[in-house]
Amino acid sequence: MVRKRKSVHCIGCSRPTKSVTRYCKDCRPAAAHPYVQQVDNMITFGGLTFTPEQARHLADAIHDTIEEA
Known part of the structure; x- marks a missing residue:
């Protein structure tokens, strides 16, 4: 069984993202991991x-x- 990751709001712009860093691809800082x-x-x-x-x-x-x- 595979669980789908829920969307969360981006820390930078509030757009939905599924990233574990909680940043969308446009707002993600280079040092975020x-x-x-x-x-x-x-x-x-x-x-x-x-x-x-x-x-x-x-x-x-x-x-x-x-x-x-």
């Missing part, structure tokens, strides 16, 4: 929840992609 939190030994990022091992693999994959660019 989703929060990373640890909740009950799980890592949440951008509305997704990972085990610590999955989060570590994701971080490695992001790092490798940046190095290739």
Whole structure:
């Protein structure tokens, strides 16, 4: 079952957005990024929840992609 993300109002202009940063694409500052939190030994990022091992693999994959660019 896939849950659809509800729209929220943009912090900058009040247009509807589904972004976890709560900014629409026109108002999003370059430094805005989703929060990373640890909740009950799980890592949440951008509305997704990972085990610590999955989060570590994701971080490695992001790092490798940046190095290739």
